[in-house]
Structures are given as C-alpha cells and as structure tokens.
Amino acid sequence: MKPIIRVENLTHTYGVNTPFCRSAVDHVNMEIMEGEFLGIIGHTGSGKSTLIQHLNGLLKPTSGRILLGEEDIWADPKKIRSVRFRVGLVFQYPEYQLFEETVYKDVAFGPKNMGLDEKEIDRRVRSALAFSGLGEELLDKSPFDLSGGQKRRVAIAGVIAMEPEVLILDEPSAGLDPAGRRSMLENIRNYHKEKGTTVVMVSHSMDEVAENVDRIAVLANAGVVMSGTPHQVFSRAQELLDVGLNVPQVTQVAMELKRQGLAIDPAVYTVADLRAALCKLRGGKA
Amino acid sequence: MLKDITLGQYFPGNSLAHKLDPRTKILLTVLYIVTLFCARSFVSYGIVVLLLATGVKVSGVAPKALVRGLKPILFIICFTAALNLLYTPGEVLASFWIFKITKEGIFTAFFMVLRITMLIMGTFLLTYTTSPIALTDGLETLLGPLKKVKVPVHELAMIMSIALRFIPTLIEETDKIMSAQKARGADFESGSLMQRAKALVPILVPLFISAFRRADELAIAMECRCYHGGAGRTKLHVLRYQTRDYLVLAAYGIVLAAVLTLAHFGL
Numbered sequence: 043m044k045p046i047i048r049v050e051n052l053t054h055t056y057g058v059n060t061p062f063c064r065s066a067v068d069h070v071n072m073e074i075m076e077g078e079f080l081g082i083i084g085h086t087g088s089g090k091s092t093l094i095q096h097l098n099g100l101l102k103p104t105s106g107r108i109l110l111g112e113e114d115i116w117a118d119p120k121k122i123r124s125v126r127f128r129v130g131l132v133f134q135y136p137e138y139q140l141f142e143e144t145v146y147k148d149v150a151f152g153p154k155n156m157g158l159d160e161k162e163i164d165r166r167v168r169s170a171l172a173f174s175g176l177g178e179e180l181l182d183k184s185p186f187d188l189s190g191g192q193k194r195r196v197a198i199a200g201v202i203a204m205e206p207e208v209l210i211l212d213e214p215s216a217g218l219d220p221a222g223r224r225s226m227l228e229n230i231r232n233y234h235k236e237k238g239t240t241v242v243m244v245s246h247s248m249d250e251v252a253e254n255v256d257r258i259a260v261l262a263n264a265g266v267v268m269s270g271t272p273h274q275v276f277s278r279a280q281e282l283l284d285v286g287l288n289v290p291q292v293t294q295v296a297m298e299l300k301r302q303g304l305a306i307d308p309a310v311y312t313v314a315d316l317r318a319a320l321c322k323l324r325g326g327k328a
Numbered sequence: 329m330l331k332d333i334t335l336g337q338y339f340p341g342n343s344l345a346h347k348l349d350p351r352t353k354i355l356l357t358v359l360y361i362v363t364l365f366c367a368r369s370f371v372s373y374g375i376v377v378l379l380l381a382t383g384v385k386v387s388g389v390a391p392k393a394l395v396r397g398l399k400p401i402l403f404i405i406c407f408t409a410a411l412n413l414l415y416t417p418g419e420v421l422a423s424f425w426i427f428k429i430t431k432e433g434i435f436t437a438f439f440m441v442l443r444i445t446m447l448i449m450g451t452f453l454l455t456y457t458t459s460p461i462a463l464t465d466g467l468e469t470l471l472g473p474l475k476k477v478k479v480p481v482h483e484l485a486m487i488m489s490i491a492l493r494f495i496p497t498l499i500e501e502t503d504k505i506m507s508a509q510k511a512r513g514a515d516f517e518s519g520s521l522m523q524r525a526k527a528l529v530p531i532l533v534p535l536f537i538s539a540f541r542r543a544d545e546l547a548i549a550m551e552c553r554c555y556h557g558g559a560g561r562t563k564l565h566v567l568r569y570q571t572r573d574y575l576v577l578a579a580y581g582i583v584l585a586a587v588l589t590l591a592h593f594g595l
C-alpha cells in the first residue's frame with residue numbers, strides 16, 4: 043500500500059507573539075495509507091483536531107509539509123480549495139454548521155461549490171444521505187427540526203456528498219447514546235468498505251477504535267508517541283495509561299484475569315478475541 | 329484574520345498595571361483621552377506618547393499585540409488621513425487635478441492619525457490588563473451614584489460584562505464555523521461583492537442560531553442561581569483603593585496639569 047497523505051515534520055504554533063503562544067502539534071511525522079481505516083487517539087488537548095485540520099489545508103503549518111499524493115498541498119495556495127474537495131473533513135460537533143432551509147440543500151452545499159451539474163448533485167445527495175443512515179423522507183425538512191443525532195448525520199452527509207478521496211471525522215460519535223454510536227460507526231464502516239475510501243477517525247473511545255480501525259496513531263503532548271495495528275498498540279497498556287489513555291474494556295478484563303493467575307494473553311481487544319482466548323484456555327475450539 | 333480582532337481580550341499578568349484597582353485604570357483611561365484631545369503641539373503629543381510608552385512598559389504587554397489590535401481599524405485611519413490631507417485649506421504645497429495638499433493638511437492628517445492610534449492603543453491597554461469582570465465591577469462602582477437618579481447601573485454593567493465575556497467566544501465560534509464551511513468548499517475570498525455577501529449566509533445563520541441558544545442557556549443558568557438584578561446583591565471581592573492607586577493617580581494629575589498648561593499657552 044502506498045501513502046495517500048504524508049505529514050512531514052509538522053509543527054503548528056497557536057498565538058505566536060502573544061502570552062498564550064504554544065505548539066499544539068510539534069514535529070509530527072506520519073503517513074496515511076491509501077484505503078486504510080486509521081484511528082487517531084489521544085488525551086484532551088493532545089493536538090488531534092489541530093493535526094487533522096492541516097490535512098485539508100484549513101490550517102497552515104508553522105513549519106513542515108503536508109503531501110497529498112506526491113504534492114505539497116501548499117505548493118500553490120490558490121489551489122487549496124481543490125484539496126478540500128479531495129480531503130473531506132467533518133468537524134467535532136458538526137451539527138452546528140447547518141444553515142440551509144432544507145436537508146437537501148444543506149447536503150448539496152459542498153457538491154454545488156465543486157461546480158457539479160444538477161443531476162450529479164442529486165445523485166450524490168441521495169447516496170450520501172443513504173450512507174449516513176438518513177431516510178429520503180427527511181430531504182425536505184428543515185435541518186433545525188431534527189434531533190441532535192440526525193443533525194450530525196446530515197452534517198456528515200454534507201461532507202460525504204463531495205465524495206472525497208480521504209474522509210476525516212473528528213469524534214463522530216461524541217455525545218450520542220450507545221445505540222446511536224453503534225449505528226453511526228456501522229454507517230462509517232460500511233462506507234469505508236463499500237467505497238474503499240481512506241477514512242481517518244479521531245476518537246476518545248478505545249473500544250470504538252479497537253473494533254473498527256486497521257491502524258492506530260496515538261497522540262500525546264503534541265506528538266505521535268505510538269502507531270501500529272490495534273494489537274500492537276493495545277499490547278503496550280502501561281504506556282497508554284502513562285499518557286492518560288486506556289485500553290479497551292475487554293483488554294482490561296483480560297489483564298485482570300491474568301493478574302488473578304489465569305494464563306491468558308492480555309493482548310485481546312475485541313469481545314470476539316476475548317471469547318476465543320477463553321475458549322482456548324478451556325481446551326475447546328473458538 | 330479573525331484572530332487579529334483583540335477587542336475585549338484580556339492578557340493575564342502580574343504587573344503593576346494588572347494590580348491597580350480597575351477604577352483607577354478606568355479613571356486613568358478617561359483622563360488619558362482628555363489629555364490626548366487637549367494636546368495640540370509636538371511637545372504635548374510627545375508627552376502623551378511618553379505616557380503611553382510608560383503604560384505599555386509597566387503592563388508588560390507586547391507592543392506587537394497592541395499594534396495588531398489596530399489592524400481592524402486600519403481602513404478608518406487611512407480614510408481619515410486622506411480626508412484631512414486633501415481637504416484642509418491653507419498654504420498650498422502641491423496640487424494635482426482637483427486636489428490640493430497644504431502644509432496645514434499634512435500636520436492635521438499626521439496628528440489625526442496619531443490621535444486615533446493612541447486612542448485605540450490606550451484603551452486596549454485597559455482591556456489587556458483588566459479582566460472583563462474587574463472592568464465592569466469598576467464601572468459599576470464608579471457609576472454607582474447614578475443609581476440615585478434611576479439609571480439602571482447594575483443592569484448596564486451586567487449587560488456589558490456579558491457582552492465582553494462573549495466576544496472571544498463568538499469570535500472563536502465564527503472561526504470554527506468558517507473552517508467548517510471552508511471544508512465544504514465555501515469561498516469567502518473571491519467573487520463579486522454580491523457573491524461575497526451571499527457567501528456570508530452559511531456563517532451568519534449558524535452563528536446567530538448559536539448566539540441565541542447561548543443567550544437562552546445563560547438566562548436559564550442565571551435564573552437557576554436566583555439572579556434577580558442588583559438590589560441587595562453583595563460582592564465577594566469588594567474593591568479597595570491601595571496606596572499605589574493614589575500614587576499613580578497623583579502622578580497622572582501632575583502630567584495632566586502640565587499638558588493643560590502647555591495647551592493654554594498654545595503649545
């Protein structure tokens with residue numbers, strides 16, 4: 043697999059020349075592979091949102107480069123808009139950005155800005171709404187009459203409708219109830235599977251990340267401290283705890299079982315894994 | 329670009345300027361404006377510049393931050409300068425087409441620009457070194473006597489402190505909404521005037537909605553804490569003048585007297 047986005051030595055400092063000056067991202071290097079589902083985790087204020095806003099050129103690096111494909115996205119600042127169509131970013135709490143009279147028009151905002159024709163816009167709006175789990179009956183409703191969870195889905199559909207090569211989501215499930223979280227993640231997972239798009243998801247929930255992503259990058263104190271498959275990352279439980287994170291709940295159960303004397307490998311991170319490990323211990327098949 | 333608007337922003341610090349009683353600082357600012365408008369000559373302007381420089385030095389605020397605060401009103405400054413430069417009658421130095429540049433015009437334009445920048449910088453110094461809460465607290469106490477004539481001082485102070493408190497929040501929110509719409513390809517920087525005005529809709533609608541939501545939530549939160557206006561409210565921190573306040577005010581009084589005397593003699 044080849045990288046679709048490369049972050050080279052990225053530093054971003056907020057509030058240069060004020061007493062609040064500080065680097066939110068400090069000399070970060072990372073690669074995002076084509077077609078992968080990447081999870082980004084990190085404590086509050088570790089710089090996750092800052093990092094991802096660089097990937098589509100919303101923030102300009104204080105130093106360092108972002109390569110999309112092989113090209114520096116800031117090589118020609120006039121072309122930055124086209125980068126935003128290729129890398130779709132859904133903000134934290136995106137429901138507050140809705141503004142149109144109807145759901146349809148709001149979702150069509152992105153595609154319209156791309157200069158597509160009516161028919162293509164219509165196709166994209168409908169397909170995006172389907173991917174984000176909204177029914178056609180909502181198309182003509184005002185987005186302000188929807189529930190919080192539905193608004194969030196409309197906002198996500200608004201980015202998906204641009205059919206970006208890379209879809210980045212900043213805590214898409216924050217503030218939803220458990221059922222809402224599950225179905226939101228299922229929608230994202232299906233989108234990733236069916237479209238083969240690269241997806242980057244920032245999350246605070248270890249369980250969510252463990253069960254969905256191919257690879258994890260761990261941010262702490264403005265830098266990437268670990269990256270690898272969920273298996274590799276969650277097997278370094280102590281280091282995660284040290285940077286204010288945790289391991290998935292099933293891993294915690296396994297660790298506790300081991301502490302109690304059971305000969306179990308604590309590097310399990312989904313319910314299915316734990317089940318398999320326990321069955322093996324009892325001599326049966328998974 | 330929105331980050332450049334620093335109006336109402338407070339930079340915490342521990343300098344003498346930060347420690348002064350807010351009432352002292354408000355009085356100083358008012359007196360400073362008076363001084364500024366009394367100044368007529370190079371000498372008196374020089375004194376005001378020195379005053380401002382002392383204020384900046386004492387407050388520890390980075391001069392760059394002050395200058396950045398001028399950016400939003402750059403247009404007004406240039407406009408004033410141009411008007412004064414071209415339309416002041418007097419001894420003509422150069423003329424072209426319908427414009428005449430006069431010696432008086434150059435002086436007036438120069439002093440006008442100086443006056444506006446110094447005015448803005450001086451008042452910024454107040455908001456940079458005084459937290460919004462202290463500021464309104466000071467205003468409320470200073471204007472306290474007006475309550476006797478039925479001026480709703482407390483309510484006005486409360487409105488002001490809420491407004492000041494929410495300026496940075498709203499700016500941050502605007503920034504966030506702008507970024508979110510830019511991520512969907514919104515374009516605020518090109519196109520005709522009409523197109524640009526239209527491009528603001530995706531920012532203004534969510535901004536207003538969230539401002540109303542915030543106002544609503546704040547009102548409910550205040551009510552939950554039994555807020556019922558100023559009558560009978562006591563303060564946790566009661567303002568008290570310290571020796572340093574008297575000293576600073578006295579020193580300023582001397583300077584003001586000097587400038588007024590100079591102005592009297594036409595200097």
Ligand SMILES: Nc1ncnc2c1ncn2[C@@H]1O[C@H](COP(=O)(O)OP(=O)(O)OP(=O)(O)O)[C@@H](O)[C@H]1O
Nearest residue numbers: 056057065066084085086087088089090091092093
């Ligand atoms: N616009 C801004 N101006 C100044 N500082 C900022 C700004 N945005 C973020 N920061 C600071 O940068 C740091 C990183 O913030 P960021 O939003 O990237 O964190 P995060 O990892 O997304 O946190 P969370 O999990 O809470 O969303 C924080 O310390 C924050 O205070």
Ligand SMILES: [Mg+2]
Nearest residue numbers: 090091134212
């Ligand atoms: Mg964040």
